[in-house]
Amino acid sequence: MTGHVVKLDLHYPYPYDGRRPDKSEVSPSLHLGHLNYLDLSMNNFSGAPIPDFIGSLAKLEYLILSNAGFGGTIPHQLGNLSNLLYLDLASNLHYSSDVDNLGWLPSIRFLQHLDMSNVNLSKASNWIHVINMLPSLSVLRLFRATLPSLPSTLPHVNLQQNNLSGPLPNQIGALQSLGYLDLGLNLLDGSIPASLGKLSALYYLNLAANSLAGALTEAHFANLTSLSSLDLSYNLLTVNCKLLTTIDLGNNKLSGRIPEWIGGSLLSLRVLRPRSNMLDGNIPWQLSLLSSLQVLDLADNKLSGTLPLSFGNFIAMIMIQNGGKLALFENMASYYIENIQINTKGSELMFTSVFSLVTSLDLSDNNIFGEIPEELTNFHGLHSLNLSGNHLTERIPINIGAMGQLEPLDLSMNNLSSIIPTSIAYLNFLEHLNLPYNNLSRRIPSGNQLQILNDPSIYISNQYLCGLPLPEKYPGDEPAECPIEKKTG
Structure with a gap:
């Protein structure tokens, strides 16, 4: 009655569940x-325009x-x-302003x-210059705003999921x-x-889902020392790093899928x-094209799916280098030396490694399911295998003894x-x-x-497993017996 109201909150108070509230109206009086x-x-003004008289509420600070x-x-x-x-x-999505x-x-x-998310700004050719004239602006959201093309010079603004076209200036x-x-989905x-x-x-850099092309080189990213999240997926990019031997992106916040192009481009x-990291999706079979790969560490991510059968094709893990470990020290100068951290033998070790001395496959702590492919037993030269903390089923490969160079094995x-x-x-190793x-x-x-590996903790929490070094003896070994295995089916 006095007109001295300072705050009016008439938002629709219930979570949006696909239904619309009853039709609403605003009186110009x-x-x-x-x-x-x-x-x-969150009301329902059924496509009516925003009333002009709101512009007369001169003291308004929040609209x-x-x-x-x-x-x-x-x-x-x-x-x-x-x-x-x-x-x-x-x-x-029901009604849109412009x-x-x-x-x-x-x-x-x-x-x-x-x-101004979902507002049609396609006619506002001056949008980027106008917004750049707001000196106090700290939050700008133009999600799906149908923006016109970027000008040739780029002021200090961010955008995402519009129809921005043309090259990056x-x-x-x-x-x-x-x-x-974030310029993804443009x-x-x-x-x-x-x-x-x-x-x-x-x-943070997201250029995903555009039509960017050309070659990626190491020089582009050499100075991006603060970069913790990079997404270039769903573009037309190629990689011009054919001599690249090491990619270590451990302990970051990388998300999304492992790019398939790694397998066909980085042959060294x-x-x-x-x-x-936070990588998800299936492990791409194309990684098996990396014939020189000696260390593959995808542990502690959110990867799922089954292990590709083609993983048995890593040539550098199949071959026993120069007939054994001791022979490798004879000509140290002929091997490439690199610092690399590897999870092995229950702890993290830093190797200042001669590459020919280390072969390791670590896929632990993911969501991988299915059986362990028998093809992995082709890795006669593999030194470390860790598949723990997954959802692998079926049996351990019968021929696992063929992986004769294994030192740690964690399943x-x-x-x-x-x-x-x-x-x-x-x-034997x-x-x-x-x-x-x-x-x-x-x-x-x-x-x-196995006579040396006599610690019972190696085998605990396998209900129907028995025999030394566990206290439960195998039937016929005095004096105890195994638990009776439950029949299924």
Whole structure:
């Protein structure tokens, strides 16, 4: 009655569940000259335009009209709201607003937060210059805003999932303080400019799902020392790093899938280590094309699917180099030396390694399921194998004893069943064996190297496993007996 209301919150209070609230209306007779906060979000104005008279609420500081079902052209009168700090005009999928010009926006000189997601800005050719005139702006959201093309020079702004087309301007290298750049899901083409390598403060870069082409070289990324997240997926890029031997991206926040192109492009690669990231999806079979690969460490990610049968084709893991380990020290100068950290024998070790001395496969702590391919037993030259912490089923490969160079073998915390193959006793170099927390059964093999590995913790939490070094004796060995195995089916 007095008109001295300062805050009016009429947002639809329930979570959006696919249903729309009843049709809403705003009366132009509303006279609230003292209002500084107005929230009409999540209502249903059924495509009606935003009322012009809102532009007369001169003291307004917060205007929230998001997902309210407004349609039509956003009125220029909003430019009269010179005290506005927060403006949210995001449209929803049912009704969409548009603008014919954004010339009114710089009048809101104190604006700090602007959201025009799903608003059609295709006619606002001056959008990037106008937004750059807002000195206090700290949050800008233009998600699916149908933006016109980027101009030839790029001011200090970020955008994502619009219809941006054309090449990335070379001037992008001038944004020396830029830390977060997301231009994914656009129509960008051409090559990635070399000037991108000047963004030494950049920690997040997403150029995924564009039409970028050309070759990626090591020089582009040599100075991006702060980069922790890089997504270049779903483009047309090639890799011009044919002499690259080591990729160590361990302990970052990399997400998405392992690129298939690695297998066909980096043919000299000997070490691939994206350990402890957030990679997901299947392990691409194309990695088996890396015939020189000696260290593959994909551990501690979110990888799923089954192990590709083609993994048995890693030539460098199949071959026993120069007839044995001792012979490799005779001509040290002929081998490439590199620092690499490898999880082996239950701990992390840093090798200042001669590559020909180290072969390691670590896929532990993922979501890999299915059986261990028999093809892996072709790895006669493999020194370290860790498949623990997955969902592997079926039996341990019968011919595992053919992997004669194995020193640590860790298959713990899976769902492996059936017997432990007797051939495991023929792994003469085996120093560390870990098989607990599976469904293994019957008698533990004996003989050869297994006589030294007599720690019961190697075999614990396998309910139907018995025999030395476990306290449960095999039937016929006095005095105890194995538990009776439950029949299935």
